Amino acid sequence: MASLKALKMRITSVKSTQKITKAMKMVAAAKLRRAQEAAEAARPYSERMASVMASLGATVQVGPESPRLLAGTGKDQVHLLVIASSERGLAGGFNTNIARLARKKMESLLAAGKTVKLLFVGKKARAPFMRTHKELIIGYLDQSHIKNVAFADAKVIADEVTTRYEAGEFDVAHLFFARFRSALVQEPTEIQIIPAALPALGTTDVAVAKDAVPAAVEYEPDEEAILAELLPRNLAVQVFRALLENAASEQGSRMTAMDNATRNAGDMINKLTITYNRTRQAAITKELIEIISGAEAL
Amino acid sequence: MADLLNFELVSPERLLSSGQVAMVVVPGSEGDFGVLPGHAPMMSTIRPGAISIYEADSNTLTRRIFVDGGFAEVNDKGLTILAESATPVTDLDPARIAVDLVAARAAKDEVAIARFEAMQAAIVN
Structure with a gap:
């Protein structure tokens, strides 16, 4: 059995761990609230954008003349996986889940004979791929300097992807992130960002309302020009949303993980305290027996 | 019908302003255009410039906001401007x-x- 001193030290150490996890939980909870607010504040723009895209999608015919962001390269050979994760660990299964989903997709693409390239946003999902598929990684965008996600940050990522697309580095791009359902549930999600999928008219509430009054919309300059300008913006908006959802998911996941850790530490302290008390009593009993048997022997 | 136009100015980060106004003059990429209540549906790109908002009536200019370009959409529900960034001209x-x-x-x-x-x-x- 461990000595009393050793037990006491264990208990102290677990207690300080518990303090840390508790503090991390509180910090995550505060950050989660802010991240959720940011995600909600961003909703009007992306909803409007989706409805504009929807009404454009209804009028513009996708053909070889269409912008390449919409029409694609006509090939389906090289796939780019953009994997957004966090810069910090200790967030439960958050990063692992995103990485697992991405890995599944990567393996199915590789099995189908496609070429896969990986672009990482945030370093945490990169580590497992570094070990196994280092040659597929084409880039990593450091997010560690960013405290609150701004649209400009999303734009940097979108520009990077677009530049690589224009340079013909890939044909199809997928974005991986964790959709925020609640503080307890975060869903790793995959969306195709290039070629852009035009939402069908009627998929958004705004568009439904507009459906009721069909009107001839005047375009200035014209549909194609607007679309050409809208597509890169739409891409940035999608990335931005993904980053915001990711930020909220990360904090939610960390909060849950740290809550569990705090509880586990509490259980462990209880168990250790019981062992400590028993050991202490055993020692006292032993001393008493020694004294009594000593006295009896006289 | 009401003599006011529903006007919304949205940036990717948040809804910047939303309300009922008399008229808005938008710097479209092919020239400025004014939007009054009941304007025909249209969609236009915006060049960097100031949006002029006439809140009470269409003769008195009340606010001017500089936008970095974006989109304006007019539909039966009003005018929506999607801008990447917006600053009041006075700022x-x-x-x-x-x-x-x-x-x-x-x-x-x-x-x-x-x-x-x-x-x-x-x-x-």
Whole structure:
């Protein structure tokens, strides 16, 4: 059995761990609230954008003349996986889940004979791929300097992807992130960002309302020009949303993980305290027996 | 019908302003256009410039907001402007812009030059 001193030290150490996890939980909870607010504040723009895209999608015919962001390269050979994760660990299964989903997709693409390239946003999902598929990684965008996600940050990522697309580095791009359902549930999600999928008219509430009054919309300059300008913006908006959802998911996941850790530490302290008390009593009993048997022997 | 137009100015980060106004003049990429209540549906790109908002009636200009370009959509529900960034013209600092403009000219950054020139024009008017 461990000595009393050793037990006491264990208990102290677990207690300080518990303090840390508790503090991390509180910090995550505060950050989660802010991240959720940011995600909600961003909703009007992306909803409007989706409805504009929807009404454009209804009028513009996708053909070889269409912008390449919409029409694609006509090939389906090289796939780019953009994997957004966090810069910090200790967030439960958050990063692992995103990485697992991405890995599944990567393996199915590789099995189908496609070429896969990986672009990482945030370093945490990169580590497992570094070990196994280092040659597929084409880039990593450091997010560690960013405290609150701004649209400009999303734009940097979108520009990077677009530049690589224009340079013909890939044909199809997928974005991986964790959709925020609640503080307890975060869903790793995959969306195709290039070629852009035009939402069908009627998929958004705004568009439904507009459906009721069909009107001839005047375009200035014209549909194609607007679309050409809208597509890169739409891409940035999608990335931005993904980053915001990711930020909220990360904090939610960390909060849950740290809550569990705090509880586990509490259980462990209880168990250790019981062992400590028993050991202490055993020692006292032993001393008493020694004294009594000593006295009896006289 | 009501004589007011539903106007919304949205940036990717948040809804900047939303309300009922009398008229809005938008710097479209092919020329400024005014939007009054009951305007026909249209969609236009915006060049960097100031949006003029006439809140009470269409003769008194109440607010001017500088936007960096974006989209304007008019539908039966009103006018929506999607802008990447927006600053009230009164918050623009002429001295700062002049400095930035010189820097942009030196760097031959066409986009930035156009942007700062548009800012200057917005302040003068």
